[in-house]
Amino acid sequence: MKELKERILKEGKAVDEEVLKVDSFLNHKVDPKLMQAIGRDFAGHFKDQGITKVVTIESSGIAPALMTAFEMQIPMVILKKHPSRILNDDLLQTEVMSYTTKIGYELSLSSHQIGESDHVLIVDDFLANGEAVTGAMRLMRMAGATIAGLGIVIEKSYQPGRDKIVSQGVPVYSLARIRHMEKDRIEFYPDEEE
Amino acid sequence: MKELKERILKEGKAVDEEVLKVDSFLNHKVDPKLMQAIGRDFAGHFKDQGITKVVTIESSGIAPALMTAFEMQIPMVILKKHPSRILNDDLLQTEVMSYTTKIGYELSLSSHQIGESDHVLIVDDFLANGEAVTGAMRLMRMAGATIAGLGIVIEKSYQPGRDKIVSQGVPVYSLARIRHMEKDRIEFYPDEEE
Numbered sequence: 001m002k003e004l005k006e007r008i009l010k011e012g013k014a015v016d017e018e019v020l021k022v023d024s025f026l027n028h029k030v031d032p033k034l035m036q037a038i039g040r041d042f043a044g045h046f047k048d049q050g051i052t053k054v055v056t057i058e059s060s061g062i063a064p065a066l067m068t069a070f071e072m073q074i075p076m077v078i079l080k081k082h083p084s085r086i087l088n089d090d091l092l093q094t095e096v097m098s099y100t101t102k103i104g105y106e107l108s109l110s111s112h113q114i115g116e117s118d119h120v121l122i123v124d125d126f127l128a129n130g131e132a133v134t135g136a137m138r139l140m141r142m143a144g145a146t147i148a149g150l151g152i153v154i155e156k157s158y159q160p161g162r163d164k165i166v167s168q169g170v171p172v173y174s175l176a177r178i179r180h181m182e183k184d185r186i187e188f189y190p191d192e193e194e
Numbered sequence: 195m196k197e198l199k200e201r202i203l204k205e206g207k208a209v210d211e212e213v214l215k216v217d218s219f220l221n222h223k224v225d226p227k228l229m230q231a232i233g234r235d236f237a238g239h240f241k242d243q244g245i246t247k248v249v250t251i252e253s254s255g256i257a258p259a260l261m262t263a264f265e266m267q268i269p270m271v272i273l274k275k276h277p278s279r280i281l282n283d284d285l286l287q288t289e290v291m292s293y294t295t296k297i298g299y300e301l302s303l304s305s306h307q308i309g310e311s312d313h314v315l316i317v318d319d320f321l322a323n324g325e326a327v328t329g330a331m332r333l334m335r336m337a338g339a340t341i342a343g344l345g346i347v348i349e350k351s352y353q354p355g356r357d358k359i360v361s362q363g364v365p366v367y368s369l370a371r372i373r374h375m376e377k378d379r380i381e382f383y384p385d386e387e388e
Binding site (some may be wrong): 023024027030031032033036053058059061062066067069070073075076077078080099110112113141168 | 202217218221222223224225226227229247252253256257259263267269270271272274304306307327338
């Protein structure tokens, strides 16, 4: 997605090969017009597949996922990292271990919100090692739902996330695929559909 | 807001006088069309006030805040409860203590994203005791920004949050104001602008 890649090159900051700061339009300050463009791109790519819900993981995935769900005219479901005391009956949970921090957390879903009749699109802001998304996929299977695919805003393609997901038979569609990153230098793959 | 109140009565669940579950359209599963209607209502109410940014607190406020920012054609800024290692330079922080859980957390903002030229609208899903929003207002003042007002989706008007905010001179506009709540019973105030 040309507009997104230009924005990453202009405003993003590659701190090292691990960390890309996109705080000025995606993760901290958020550009709603860009989120709409992202939502339209995902909705177009995954159209006519019978998708019933867009699923995301709190909290940086919520903005692009909401706009995708809006464009597809279906609900969004937010998987919780910190289940509140309000969200406590019929809770499905799975542990996710962060590759970088080595800290684990429970990803949670109420079984009232997703079930066997659902065919979901999972949307997230970043794909790197794929732990969070793998946890989301486990939760979908626990709920009996099927997975149409993954919509990723920024993929660090030199990390193992994509292969991990694709090897489970789930298509991954990423709007900006980073081939190589080092301090102050970002190199993309060409767009999948260009 | 008629549509919202009807939705709360139809799908919300009053567990006791403290806890209202709105997991099927606002906090866990999210209805993007309703979020758009909420965004339009806030944008209409706060129009022509020179607002430069919509500010919210992760994560349940993000969906209504994004749609408000979209309608107002301005950016949204997400205050973080769990600052990542990516969000670490020029960080403004303030402690928020939860009235119900008595657990504190640091609310964080990068000073790059909001400054002295900003006049902000704070949007959140719930207003009860007002701790989170009071923390957000402190952060805005630390950043040198001014506050146009607060847009709240659901206000528990029998709790002290509203008075706490209004006594600081900040207008509060809530789309559904609950006058009284007990198990399986919810009673609203009439709409402010009906």
